[in-house]
Amino acid sequence: MQEELLQLAYEYIKQGKVESIRISTRPDCINKEILKRLKKYKVKTIELGVQSANDYILKRSNRGHTFQDVIKASKLIRWNGFKLGHQMMVGLPESTRIDEINTAKALIKLKPKMVRIYPVLVVKNTKLEKEFKEGIYDPLPLAQAVETCKQLIRMFTSKNIDVIRVGLQTTNKITSPDLKGSEVVAGPYHPAFRQLVESAMWYDAIVEKIKKLNVKVKEVEVTVNPIDINSVIGHKKENIIKLKDTYDVDLILKQDENIKQGKSKIEITKTYNDFLEENNKIKQK
Numbered sequence: 001m002q003e004e005l006l007q008l009a010y011e012y013i014k015q016g017k018v019e020s021i022r023i024s025t026r027p028d029c030i031n032k033e034i035l036k037r038l039k040k041y042k043v044k045t046i047e048l049g050v051q052s053a054n055d056y057i058l059k060r061s062n063r064g065h066t067f068q069d070v071i072k073a074s075k076l077i078r079w080n081g082f083k084l085g086h087q088m089m090v091g092l093p094e095s096t097r098i099d100e101i102n103t104a105k106a107l108i109k110l111k112p113k114m115v116r117i118y119p120v121l122v123v124k125n126t127k128l129e130k131e132f133k134e135g136i137y138d139p140l141p142l143a144q145a146v147e148t149c150k151q152l153i154r155m156f157t158s159k160n161i162d163v164i165r166v167g168l169q170t171t172n173k174i175t176s177p178d179l180k181g182s183e184v185v186a187g188p189y190h191p192a193f194r195q196l197v198e199s200a201m202w203y204d205a206i207v208e209k210i211k212k213l214n215v216k217v218k219e220v221e222v223t224v225n226p227i228d229i230n231s232v233i234g235h236k237k238e239n240i241i242k243l244k245d246t247y248d249v250d251l252i253l254k255q256d257e258n259i260k261q262g263k264s265k266i267e268i269t270k271t272y273n274d275f276l277e278e279n280n281k282i283k284q285k
Contacts, residue, residue, distance in 0.1 A: 002034075006041040013042050020044035024087070028065040030073035035080045046077050047085030047116070053106035057095050062127070067106065074110040085164075086112040090148045091120035091140035091188065093131065097148050104155045115156050116165040119145040121174070121187035129185050142196075145188035149197045150204075167193030192235055199234040202264075203242065209266045210247060217247065219270035223254040225261045232264075 012018045022045040023038070030046070038046070052058055053067045070086075077084045086107045090100045107115065122132045122139055131137035140148070153163050168174050170191050173183040190196055202222075210217045220243075224232055232253060233240060243249045252269065259265065 003037065006037070006043070010041045022047070022085075024049065024085075026065060027069040027073040030076055032076065032080075035076060035082070038082070039080065043082065045083040045085060045113075047087055047114075048073055048077075050086045050103070050107065051089045052092055052095060052099065053103040054095070054099050057092050057099060060093050071110065074112070078111065083114070084110070084112045085114040085116070086110070087116040087118065088152075089118045089120050090145060090152070093128070093137050097144075097151075100148055100152065101155070104152050108155065108159050108161065112161055114162045114164045117149050117152055117163060118165075118168055119149065119188045119193070121168065121189055122185040124183045124185055132186055139187040142188040142190060146193075146196050146200055149193075150200050153197065153201070165194070166197050195231055196235055198228075198231040199239055202228075202232045203234065203239045205264065206239070206243065206251070206266060207247070209268070210249065213268060213271075216272035217249050217268050217270075218272045219250045219252060219268070221252040221254060221267045221269045223256050223259060223265040223267075225259045225263070226255045226257060227261050228264070229253060229255055 006021070009018075009021050013020065021038075021041065021043040023043055024047040027048045027050065030048070048070060050067075050070050051061065051063060053070070055066050058066060074084055074086075088100070088103050088107065089095075090097075119140060120128075122128050122137070128137060132139065149166050153166065156163050167190070172181060174189075175182045175184065175191070176189060177184045177186060206220060206222060210220065222232055232251075234242070240251045243251050250270075256265075
């Protein structure tokens with residue numbers, strides 16, 4: 001079956017319609033023979049469903065493999081010239097944020113080129129749904145999932161590992177539990193989950209700049225690449241509202257295509273003293 005599927009995909013490569021094939025698989029499904037076959041059909045990228053580096057959590061989640069399988073498969077993939085990708089999860093049964101941070105550290109040592117991070121969702125007709133209904137399993141609250149993913153992204157990107165997805169792709173069945181036809185029962189689902197995470201990271205960067213000054217800031221100007229503008233604003237203008245409510249700071253946004261995506265120029269354009277002086281001048285007139 002595997003060879004039949006590869007042959008089908010390989011036809012598109014021979015016709016020049018696609019450049020290469022990317023596959024996802026379990027770490028215990030990788031060996032030298034399989035890698036030889038994948039290379040024959042021009043597979044370039046192999047992503048492993050790692051989920052956790054903690055063997056107890058892997059067993060608790062019925063994964064059927066150990067982290068040693070991940071180590072072995074990752075090394076074989078890299079040694080044979082493939083691009084290595086990892087997929088990990090946050091919020092697995094009995095997993096803590098420390099476990100997830102340790103998983104990220106363990107994956108970084110294996111040198112993947114890319115990573116996907118998936119918060120656990122409770123899906124209908126699964127063992128996890130049964131545990132959820134029996135009160136054995138509590139899914140992560142959305143805010144907690146965002147905070148954990150934010151920390152993990154920083155860890156991976158600091159090592160030049162590309163985080164290519166955060167959160168499951170929305171489909172007709174993987175959508176809000178409130179919608180008819182959704183297979184999701186509970187968990188930190190959000191249609192713009194990655195934007196929530198990136199917005200939280202931008203908010204932290206702005207607040208860090210504000211806190212470094214010994215004056216009360218009234219207005220801050222942030223210049224970013226147009227691609228990043230929505231994340232800086234935040235979902236439903238969350239960052240603008242939060243800065244105003246928490247710090248009484250007005251956020252002014254500017255776009256500049258010359259600024260690299262993910263980078264920014266943050267300037268304090270008005271302090272509270274400036275604000276008072278302006279008001280006094282207006283009163284004097």
